[in-house]
Every structure is written in structure tokens, then in C-alpha cells.
Amino acid sequence: MYKVNPLILVVDDEPDITTNLAAFLQRTGFLTRTAADGEAALEEIQQEPPDLVVLDVLMPRLDGREVLRQMRKAGNWMPVILLTQVGESFERAMALEEGADDYLNKPFDPHELVARIRAVLRRARPGEPPLSASWMLVSGALRLERRSRRVYLQDQELVLTPKAVLLLEYLMTHPDELLSRQRLLDVVWGWEYPVGSRAVDTRIAELRRAMDDDAADPRYIETVPGQGYRFIGCVEGRS
């Protein structure tokens, strides 16, 4: 469990965003600090290490991606949530690959940010790399190799669509976390759409079929009625 009042560093070059977000986070029980660009963020992180950084990507001087790269290179595994600017899928995949713990597309509902922050803090083990920074994710007999986008069950390769792999990757990097259909849709597509929740259900069904996972008695993916899905297997990251 994390501290009662974790310190969150909010980094964005728009003062109206940092001010309003910081105020909202304080109201929900966090302590906050703000920084207006990447260099200021790195200084803040050195002076008073926060418990988590909310980091915008597009910023003057030093952008969020570079800040994250420098932190990870220096072995700093402080939890980071990226606010991505481009809705494109490669950008989202990059965010995870570069060791962000989670990401959100702008504009977002501030309540969703709070939910993300809580989930990341609950999962984080101080000083250790997050699952999202591992190249291989293992849960029992299930193995996902992220670089090659291949999934194995008992060393047998599974035939999956790229979108199903993306979905499984997000579920496995966020184990034991209730993920709404909207959130998963946003992960796979970068945006929601009216018939989207069905699309998520279809992919989950595809994953279950391939992994031979019984929806009534799941080993991996659990349905939370009326709310979403949760990866219940214990996940281990390997490099």
C-alpha cells in the first residue's frame, strides 16, 4: 500500500492545466508540485523526489519522452504517467516500451487520471522497474514477448490478431486492476466509439479461446460484470 498523501509532480507547459490539475489532485488527497518543462521537471525530481510524475509529452526545452528516457537510463524507476499528444497507436506502444507505467490521451476526465494514479501507486514497488518496462511478461504457462509481438502458451505459439496482442499486453502490464471497456478500447484504438465495447468483448473472447481460458473459471482474464475485465494471473517481468 502507498503513503496516505503521496506527492505528485505535474509537468505540463500549459499553466492552466497544471494549476487546475494540481488543485483537483489536492482535493482528492494528494500533495502536488508542478513544473512547466522537462528541464524543470528533472530538477524537481532531483531536489524532492515525488511518488509519481504526471508527464506531458510535447513540451519546450526538453520533451516528456526525453525526460522519461533520462530518468530510466539513470536507473530511476519512479512511477510515470505520460500524457500523450498524438492518438496514434505507435505513440502509445512507445509510451509503454520506454518504461512509462501508464498513459492517458488528452483531453481526459480528471477522475480517470486519479484512478490511473491510484492503480499505478498500488502496483509500484519502489525502486524496481514496472512490468511495462519488461520485454517479456510471464504468467504461469503464458508468455508474451513484446519485441516480437508473439504469445506462447506452454511454449506453443498462439495465433492472435495484432489488436488482441495489444490488449493482452495492456492487461498483463496492469494485473489485478479493474479495467473498464472504455479504457481498454482507448488502449487498443486510441479512441472510443459507440459500438466499441462489443469490439473489446470480441477481442477478449479471441484471447480466451486461444489461451483456453474458461470465462466461468478463469486462470487469466476475469469478467467483472457490468464493469470490465481484470487480469488475475500473477505476472512476472523478465528482460
Added chain:
Amino acid sequence: MKRHWLWVLLPLLLAGVLGFVISRVGSFNPTVYLRAELSILTQICGVGLALLLAGWFFVKDYSEAARQSTREESKTQTDEDRRHFLQRLDHELKNPLTAIQAGLANLGERLDSQTLESINAQTQRLSRLVMDLRKLSDLETRPIEFTLVNLAEILKTVAGMTEESRCVKGIKLTLNLPQAPWPLPLVSGDGDLLMLAFHNLLDNAIKFSESGDTVEVRAFEDGTMVVVEVADTGPGIPEEELPHVWEELFRGQGARGISGSGLGLALVRVIIERHHGQVNLRSRTEQGTMVIVRLPLIDHQK
């Protein structure tokens, strides 16, 4: 090679045959010009004419091709410009919206009034618009995940999803899917996107129709394409608006007072075109509207 180039052979053959016949007959072969026999002269004429025709076709084809390529170039350029514009617009809108949403969340408990509610609703609307714009520019470039898709199933699912809105408004829907001589063939595409496209079309048909109207969805194949028609007996679209219905953010006179972003049909067009298909719309005011979607059969995919 274009068919009209065969015309070049015509004078050549004609003159050849004629010249040969004249020289064979022998009796009628006077020296007509520069002491050349008529048979030879005819053949020379034929060659000349063929050359002339060839030259003419060459110039015509060449200039047409040149025109076409400039047209295509300028179209790609316009498409590119538009995409950049959409991306920039998306970028410029999402920061203020993020700030407004955070600000509103702060007001949350302090101001629980109708005003706040309406500001909230309008902010949500703007956010949706930004998201739709992003979808549009994303769809134009993202790689499509092609799999075998059962269109009949998609149409049934989409019809089921609109059941509630149809019942509330009192609109009758008939779904006509072929069984004989064979059911609708599978198409190659992204099932999620095709579902989104047909959902938008059916949703539009229902949205613009009134109680007592009929909506018909018909699907069939014509040997090269799968054709899906979504037709309604709604108010129809005025003729002067028809050229604009597929444009982004276009909303017709009849759409005032009906919710929507003006991006629904634009999304449909992008999705179908990315599937190598075509979209058409026919409409008559007071009578109704029909959208025709054509998707290539698997063997006929480009």
C-alpha cells in the same frame, strides 16, 4: 495500350490491300504523281495517315496523362494538407479542453447548478468532437487489420443495437439478407471498423426519420462487389446539399436540432474507401434517402 491505338492499323491495312489489288489488276494503274504508280502512292498515303493518327493519339494520350497526374498530385497534396490541418486542430483543441475539464472537476461540489451542468455537457460535446476529428485523421493513415469478415453478422448486430432507439421513435426496420442461391459472401476487412461504418449509417437513417417511417437494410452481391443499401423513408436531403454530405463537419438544414458532430458520414466514407470500396448517396426530399456501400469480393480485391 489503349484501344483507340488500333485505329492506326486501319489506314495501313486498307492502303496495303488497295495498293496490292491495284497492282494485281494491272489495267488500272496510271502514273499519277512524280511518276509513281497509283498502287505505290496509295500505300505511301496509308503509311502517312497511320503516322499522322499515331502522332495525334500520342499527343492526346500524353497530355491527358499529364493532366491526370497533376490532378492526382494536387489531390494528394490537398489530402495531405487537410490531414495536417486536422492534426493541428486536434492538437490546439485538446490542451484548452484538458484545462477546462480539470477546472470543471474542481468546481464540482462548490457549484451544483444548471449552469455548471450545461457547461459540463458542452465540454463533453467538444471533447467528443476532438475525438471524432482524431479518429478521422487516424483512420486515414493507420494500417487496416484485414481479416475475413461476415458482413451479414455485422448487419444483424448493428440492427440489434439500434432496437431501442427504433422502438422509442416507432420506426420499422427490415433487414434483407440473401440466403438463396447462396448467403452473403465474406469480405476482407476490419470487423470493428465496418461495424462502426454500418452503425453510423443505420443510426443516421433512424435519427432523421420520424414515427411511422421505414428503414430498410438490403445486402446482396453482384459478382464483383458486395452491395449494402441502407434506405429510409425520412425527410430526404435537398439537392443542393447532396454534393456536400460526405464532407467533414457538414450539417444540412434538416440536421439542425438533431444531435451529431457532422463527422458520421465522413467517417463512413474513410472506412469504406480504406477497404477499397465505394459509397454513394441518393436522396429525394419528402421521399427518403439511400446510402449504397460497395465492398469488393475477396477475389476482386485490388
